[in-house]
């Protein structure tokens with residue numbers, strides 16, 4: 001039993017949101033939550049630096065924490081308060097295709113002031129999130145994203161359950177989002193839109209208050225457009241219990257650092273083993289820096305319980321098909337080319353062949369899957385429902401990619417540089433020149449995107465789709 005639940009989204013209760021609180025509040029099938037993306041401001045920088053103009057769901061960054069119990073219906077009305085069309089994609093949820101929120105593939109986007117009703121019952125417990133799937137590279141960079149927690153019917157015993165949402169912003173000297181560089185070819189062709197300001201839960205830093213002896217479940221989300229982050233809780237030993245929502249055999253990550261590519265999540269158990277009155281740093285490790293984003297602050301009150309919780313936390317499995325029939329699997333190759341320092345002589349785009357220089361100039365595309373830049377009329381592949389599928393991803397580029405699959409979780413079955421990992425994920429990080437074969441049971445009918453979640457790569461051509469019938 002969760003004895004005390006607090007969330008880090010301070011402004012939420014002030015907004016009168018009935019989604020979370022100290023007692024579990026069930027979402028009623030009949031009442032839809034209005035989640036309106038709209039322009040607002042946020043204090044991303046330390047005061048007295050100015051507030052930043054952002055776009056946020058209900059005007060908040062991160063957007064409101066949505067919460068539902070596994071198998072129960074979640075009803076959300078998207079009321080578009082933006083000056084451009086938008087959708088909501090429920091990242092990682094094995095959802096009905098019509099609710100997947102992909103503009104022009106599964107739905108028409110909601111135009112300004114229009115409403116779109118999302119209704120679905122998440123089949124899997126775990127940590128998920130939501131974000132737009134139209135002009136994602138711009139809308140997410142402006143602050144549109146939020147966490148979706150699907151509770152286990154019997155959650156494991158912890159003292160606190162704390163969402164930690166990390167983001168990377170590109171701000172100018174005036175403290176405002178650099179909007180002129182949206183869609184910049186340089187970002188597309190390199191590592192994506194790297195920012196210069198990191199935030200935790202939409203703030204320059206955030207503290208988690210604990211009592212010595214507490215056991216905390218952290219829900220980590222990397223909501224950055226493009227930045228890969230290593231997360232570290234100095235002096236503490238995290239145990240990973242789920243990745244991308246799906247339970248894993250608990251393990252201690254290398255060097256106590258949890259590595260998250262854009263869009264990836266980790267559920268982590270952290271036991272508060274330091275002394276009352278102390279505090280320890282939360283760090284985000286980027287390629288070159290360690291950025292201090294907050295602290296674990298040990299309150300000076302006495303312990304919450306006489307004896308700390310010590311039993312290993314093992315989450316119950318989700319009802320996902322995990323029996324892979326690899327012998328009879330159908331294999332699809334996905335050859336990734338393009339980007340700076342990569343070979344990319346010719347590519348097709350919307351049925352026409354282009355020399356790269358023209359494709360870049362005319363359409364801003366710099367990447368291709370199997371020689372095709374961007375979404376195609378016909379799917380990459382069509383699968384029969386229930387079939388085991390292998391996708392052999394061959395990264396011929398000089399860049400890492402965070403390959404995301406809609407509607408399904410996938411598992412590595414072969415890796416060119418190491419043993420395949422046993423985890424079921426919705427996003428797989430690939431390093432330059434690596435080859436990874438993933439497999440899954442194509443159980444979910446519909447049209448599903450598969451793209452790089454470094455959003456400028458997606459916009460630059462790394463996007464395709466498959467169909468399950």
Ligand code: C2O
Pocket residue numbers: 089091131133263404406449451453
């Ligand atoms: Cu998180 Cu296709 O997206």
Ligand code: CU
Pocket residue numbers: 400401402452453454457458462
């Ligand atoms: Cu990429």
